[in-house]
Amino acid sequence: MNVTYKNLVNVSFEELHKTFVDAFSDYAVDVSYMTHYVMENRAIKNGYDPESSVGAFNDSKLVGFTLVGIDNHYETPSAFDIMTGLVKDYRGKGIASQMFDFIIPSLKEKKIKQFYLEVLQENNAAIRAYQKAGFKINRSLDCFTLDIKKLKITEQLRIPLSFKNLDKSIIDYFETFADWTPSWENSFSAIKRIPDDVLIIEAEYSINKVGLIVYYPTLNWIMAFLVDPKYRKIGVGSALIKKLIDEINGSVDIIKFLNIQSEDEDLINFLKASGFELMTGQYEMTYKLS
Ligand SMILES: CC(C)(COP(=O)(O)OP(=O)(O)OC[C@H]1O[C@@H](n2cnc3c(N)ncnc32)[C@H](O)[C@@H]1OP(=O)(O)O)[C@@H](O)C(=O)NCCC(=O)NCCS
Structure with a gap:
């Protein structure tokens, strides 16, 4: 050899x-x-x-x-x-x-x-x-799947929302909604480098941008799911997931949502209540080069 x-x-x-x-x-x-x-x-x-x-x-x-x-x-x-x-x-x-x-x-x-x-x-x-x-372990990330038939809407929408499809070049504003840093695979710059189709849905309440969901069909992954902290727990997240499933329109039976920081109990509890199931766990590891 x-x-x-x-x-x-x-x-x-x-x-x-x-x-x-x-x-x-x-x-x-x-x-x-x-x-x-x-x-x-x-x-x-x-x-x-x-x-x-x-x-x-x-x-x-x-x-x-x-x-x-x-x-x-x-x-x-x-x-x-x-x-x-x-x-x-x-x-x-x-x-x-x-x-x-x-x-x-x-x-x-x-x-x-x-x-x-x-x-x-x-x-x-x-x-x-x-x-x-x-390399050293930096954080633990949970990976979920959703069997679309098992989707449950847990929170009824309490404000009037409208939805808009966005181009990936204009999503920066939504980064401030994140409670933790997305992993490399799901970073906003990764979303912007996607060379083929990506589905990005914005939720608006009056003139306010209140939420975003990003789905990458080639990998069948939700890459970002963010609701403005001021508009949480009033059904915006559930409405965005539902809107995404409507737009996917039966093209797949199961979708994935990877790399959720394991400490984010609110998001994990929301996903479980909505019908997502834990598929596996990952570690993010880092090596300090200087
Ligand atoms: C993970 C992988 C890349 C490791 O490559 P490798 O060439 O076998 O690793 P090395 O021989 O350089 O070993 C480096 C160290 O890893 C550890 N290691 C490697 N294989 C191991 C095994 N099967 N069990 C336990 N430890 C192992 C050992 O500590 C080793 O150090 P040592 O030689 O001082 O004992 C290889 O197993 C692989 O290709 N797996 C399939 C694909 C995969 O899982 N990729 C990673 C995820 S993307």
Whole structure:
């Protein structure tokens, strides 16, 4: 086995996807939705930078990779491990560690200050590999699914609302409604980088913008769900979910809502009461580069 490391500047998504399918064939979560198209668009959404990313090659065959995204994440130059995977025969040989050893100096050269990733809480092998590379758990994130048939409207709307579809370029105002910082996958800059369709619905009360829901059909994820704190507990959230389900109009049976900060009891209780079910948990981990 003669493994070498190179950035991914000359590697196509077709090739990356072939290796992905192999590397994630025994993954704890079903990733069959991750076609070549979905993988590429998700990478673009996450700020994919082939030059900061790494491939592990056995002779010329790609046997593993870490895709890295770059962004000014909440005012700090940051990187994100979009996904790391190794084909089974190449695991447990220090290759993930060597991929990080390859990436980190080039991130430091680019004056990147923080390196983020998200990992399933049950993925002990990955958590250990990341901890060994220097990552620390930053926070716990809950991931939900909603079987649309099970949606329950818990709160009747107590103000007249109107809804408007928005373009992703004009959503900044709503960021102030958030009680905690969205994860990289769901950040407002990730939403703005989406290269294909995204459904954004704004709720208005008179002339006031009071809520927002963002749904990304390619991944079938709710990426943002925000109600102005001044207008909570009067049915705006329930109305936005209902409006989203109406607009999706039966195109899927189940939708996902990932990366809710585990301490956000109000949102989690609301989701459970509305029929969402906890699917899994993730950790956000960070590595301080300077
Ligand atoms: C997670 C993954 C990338 C780790 O890669 P790897 O090359 O096997 O990891 P390394 O050999 O570099 O190991 C680094 C450290 O991780 C830990 N580790 C790796 N595999 C482990 C396992 N199966 N069980 C426990 N710890 C493990 C060890 O502490 C190891 O340190 P050590 O060599 O000093 O014992 C690999 O298992 C993989 O591709 N899994 C499938 C895809 C996946 O889960 N990706 C992560 C989520 S996106």
